[in-house]
Amino acid sequence: MSFSMTGYGQSSLQFGGYKITFEVKSVNNRYCEVVLRMPRDWTVYEDMLRRQVQAHIKRGRVDVIINREHADEADSAQVLNRSAVRSYLKSAQQLSREFGIGGELQLRDILALPGVMELKEDVHALASSQDLKDTLEQGLNGSLEALMDMRAREGGFLAADLLGRLNHLEEIHAEMAGLAPVVVSEYRERLRQRLTLLNDGTFPFEEHKFGMEMAIFADRCNIDEELTRLYSHFEQCKAVLKSSEPAGRKLDFLIQEMNRETNTIGSKCNYLTLVNLTLDMKAELEKIREQAANLE
Structure with a gap:
């Protein structure tokens, strides 16, 4: 909970x-x-x-x-503490003699001093x-x-909202996973078309060099590792929300890690749709961070 x-x-x-x-x-x-x-x-x-x-x-x-x-x-009647009054008056006289301070204590001033009026009962004994x-x-x-x-009721509402947002993140994650293979295939087609247009017969088209370029690109834009870690973080967040232990700090750490993975995906992918999905994920993570900040 x-x-x-x-x-x-x-x-x-x-x-x-x-x-x-x-x-x-x-x-x-x-x-x-x-x-x-x-x-x-x-x-x-x-x-x-x-x-x-x-x-x-x-x-x-x-x-x-x-x-x-x-x-x-x-029972709340108060009595005058005469010893306190004498002490205050004596101190006032000493101040007047030593420092030449003028003026006299009025009745309302004395009654407002701490300890002048006390309850009948012995509060200290009580x-x-x-x-x-x-x-x-x-x-x-x-x-x-x-x-x-009250904290449990409000925490339940917050947890339900966070779980809903995590489900939305999983939907975005599924779209990313579906688009990841498309990135390489579309890049291959675009590159092949560009080379075809540029080829005026003055240079040979070498298929093996083309394959090497595609292999390098595929490795550079591969986001399988980031997607796997993101999914793991989603599951950990759900487990934390359902646990009886305090969730706030753990969620804060996991949100930071999810943001890091999302940023890495955004920097790797060379595909507009994927970039837009990373922006959607970052916006949702920010909402999750704001809500999680209210959890113990």
């Missing part, structure tokens, strides 16, 4: 009088980058939560946002409990499951 790198998941639960919400969203990224935003006193669990995300996701930037709020407003750790794991797992469901 293929997974997209974009998705969103959300969950919430109750704990200790709090409503804790978990939001997880992911976007394209070459590597796995996890960014967590949560209450400062819960950062002790950051490594644990990051490992939990990385166990589910191999590629993409993942933003994890954890918020808490009191489930009951009556944050250190084993129950909170289990709750955070459970809540994050719920949002990750929703995220993975």
